[in-house]
Amino acid sequence: MPEDLPIGRRERLLAALRSRGSVRVRELAAELGVSLPTVRRDLALLADRGLISREHGGASARTSAPERRTDGPRWVVGMVLPSLHYYFPTVAQGVKAVADAAGAKIVLRGSDYDPVVDREQIGLLVARSEIDGLIVAPELRHPQAPEMLRWLDALPLPVVLVERQPPSDFFIEQLQWVASDHRRGGETAVEHLLAQGHRRVGIFGTDNVTGMQVADGWRQALRRHGIDPDEQLMGRTGLFQRDARISAFGDVVERVRKGTLTALIVQPDPDAIALAQRCLEAGLRIPEDLAIVAYDDEIASMGDPALTAIRPAKAQVGRLAMEVLLHRLRLGHDAAPQQLLVRPQLIPRQSSLG
Known part of the structure; x- marks a missing residue:
């Protein structure tokens, strides 16, 4: 079995599952222009990583909260921040404090305010079978920002934006965020x-x-x-x-x-x-x-x-972001999406x- 899927095909597979709830192998093969065995291998790999559930002749989106581990951290959370030197380290410390208390593990990556690197690093985390959720601060000032937001909103695992929020006129279905009210x-x-x-x-x-x-x-x-x-x-x-x-x-x-x-x-x-x-x-x-x-x-x-x-309140923003993510991990889609602003202090x- 291959170690990874081409990023574009994986994203299309996951987006189809999220929008429809379930898919058939023959339908996916026709849409993606690949063979039936290729689709079956792709679905098997995604199922092994806990991103989807296999069904006879197809697959369905994972809708329930992931089970807690008994042989390691309860949850593993991927985090992608634009700076590991200024401002965001304090946010990360807040995230880690709550994660430690909950028995969760943080996997941190940097992206240096680069939207291409954002997509790459987040995609690499999504592809890892042990990742249960994401806390990310993507660059949203570039023309591809709407595409990035739609992709994050369609991922089959919970995502919380930290110190970022979509434009007020952008429709969001499941994406959550915690940000300072600058x-x-x-x-x-x-x-x-x-x-x-x-x-x-x-x-x-x-x-x-x-x-x-x-x-x-x-x-x-x-x-x-x-x-x-x-x-x-x-x-x-x-x-x-x-x-x-x-x-x-x-x-x-x-x-x-x-x-x-x-x-x-x-x-x-x-x-x-x-x-x-x-x-x-x-x-x-x-x-x-x-x-x-x-x-x-x-x-x-x-x-x-x-x-x-x-x-x-950088550390508080980090703490709240992790708490929001844990709430979704514990309750699955029964947890209503939260979108929070935290007021800075004079x-x-x-x-x-x-």
Whole structure:
């Protein structure tokens, strides 16, 4: 028996089973353009891996929760994260804490924000017979994102997105997710600065999922208070480092001295600390001349001065993602899909308090 199936054929087999509930060998052979023996071998391999149930003349989707193991971990969960260096390690620690308590094993892989690698790594985990469920954070900013979401939603094992969620207009049947509500985090930062008397509030953030959501919250909060976001300073991170090809620091200083900028939200922490350092070197006072709120709170407390920060509950998001997956593993499809948002927390410090 072959060790694996061609990825495309396996996905088509699993998608057919998920959409119809059961399939016949002759129907699949005609649809896939392969021989009857090839389909039988494919179905036998998928059945051996616990992904489907064999029936006379065909197969059906696995609908019940997997049985608990008696000779090892109760469940084995595959996890694919885009970064194993920043932000996501804390999420992974939260996942592992709940997995350890439940007697589950985590198999971790990285994908480096690459949608092709996402698909490859997730596919490799799905193909492993011992994998009972998945926790994944795929790249959803590329044109193939809808295809990725449909594929994940159709897999015959439970999947929980972590720090990711589909667009609100995208139909989802079984896919679950737990994510930080970064839009609310952006709003919280603005509300804090407005309460300190600021009306000129700019933002510098990443162009990743988190940064875009924080910026959306920033815009919404400003508009709610009658402030035009288009009149505020906005830019991408990486522009305050000394080795940046194009520096935004001069623009910040000019606006501060003209009185058209009094506060900045900066994501992530390293850029916020770089900005604070350069401000002090240029003779600007923090927070008297410029208030700063960092976003992430991994190292913000070590800034000079200590930086106010918005802290996503990364470990809690990981814990909840694992709890949601365990709920589905225990109850099977009787468990209603859960889609949760966790609000980040404001941590006030010297950089924004007058």
